[in-house]
Amino acid sequence: MCVTCGCSDDNAKIANPETGEAVTINSNGNSPHTHTLPDGTVITHSHTHDHIHDEASQIHAKIHSTTISLEQDILAKNNLIAAQNRGWFKGRNILALNLMSSPGAGKTTLLTRTINDLKDQLTISVIEGDQETINDAKKIQATGCKVVQINTGTGCHLDATMIERGLQKLNPPLDSVVMIENVGNLVCPALFDLGENLKVVILSVTEGEDKPIKYPHMFRASEIMILTKIDLLPYVQFDVEKCIEYAQQVNPHIQIFQVSALTGTGLENWYEWLTQKVANLSII
Template sequence: MCTTCGCGHPEQVRIGELQHTHSHSEHQSAVKMPDFSQSVFHSMKPSIHEHAGEQDNTQKRLLKIEQDVLGKNNRIADSNRNLFNYLNLTVFNLVSSPGSGKTSLLTATLNSLKNDRNCYVIEGDQQTENDADRIRATGVPAIQVNTGKGCHLDAQMISDAMMKLRPQENGLLFIENVGNLVCPSEFDLGEKAKVVILSVTEGEDKPLKYPHMFAASKLMILNKVDLLPYLKFDVEKCIENAKRVNPQIEVIQLSAATGEGLQDWLNWLQQ
């Protein structure tokens, strides 16, 4: 369970195969409405004092669970890191809100790099193999992790996906996290760096509204710059906002659609 937002149940996580085969159940609706009929709130009418005491205990319990969850994740992330080092695998964790262009950036990147380096991708989404299919179309191996109700990838999911991916030494591994600017910032996967992708359609205030993600990232890619002529988006202000929460953050302006700025990103990866 993610204690940041309370989402996710490990039993719903599905790690796919290297090749996608459509199962019958995948085509059926997997989303079920929760049953609120048993909700404890129906029967609870505490006094204000009782309520305050309960809230205190609940806060303490939540803090304890969060420490346990993140502690366990960090231990598995360390073991992932050891494996990545052993394989001399360079790993980047791509994070962003839904639709900012992670998969588009990855396909453009892989088409440029795949002939020179062994590249691999682990894709994270709540449902569907769509993104892994888009990656495989470039000829690069990809494993899809479906997190069900979960809003982020965790280190155990990456460890499980690695068992199926079995990458060769000296390669590059890209992890595309679930589209979400909140929870993925807290979960170390063992990566070398987090790269946050922000598209110009999202507004220049996002680094201030979601500071943890921008603080945890080494690089911010400002994507979809081809759309700037049609939008009211202040690039300088956005970069200033990102540097307010993380003075060290590097910035690359890019369009995954036109290829503008792609070379800057490839140079950054090379470094």
């Protein structure tokens, strides 16, 4: 079990929705993993499902007897692979965005609308993250863009290793955009660097305007907040100004777009930002 977020070591799978091919990313929880203790000690060990070794028990007793701050860099291995991913993107002049939200916020709907509207301007590829099914990958595939599905099993987020393997399968072209649609969760995805250029948090008006102060790390880690489903504002109790105030309270530098993927309202501002980011990337 991951001491950072509590998700299990169950196998993650990566699937190609076009061919139906699926391969396992992790072995059944037996692969070595690393814990960094507050005193700086680094311990690498494996788990087995048949029995727990005394040494592993002692290690975990020591870990769980200590208050561990999630702000500590206990993700050294993940961060190393994330740095490699970042270099991979940079070397190919690819803009990578990590899209995060709670389930049902409208990530996939916004993503499919964006791909369809900008397909003549930008080349977009997608890494889809869900615990199970390839349903969202099929929706993305219907737009004509390249997509791979990563199923995390009981895992609650994508990590850098999954993205590394996903990129091997996806093989996005030079001078393009990779959209990473993370597992629906407003907590753990913000803690894991995937090597992306930017984090984008998506919040729908059906969720409540206080989400930025309830889940501050997510909104603090994101450079962009997209407020979706604004066509539903006449039918829900949602204070847009208060939501924006809360988001800016947590992150004064966050940039906010208000959109409806259904009606198209506000999408021109999101598209202008996205195309300008790609253009600026080409200049660097």
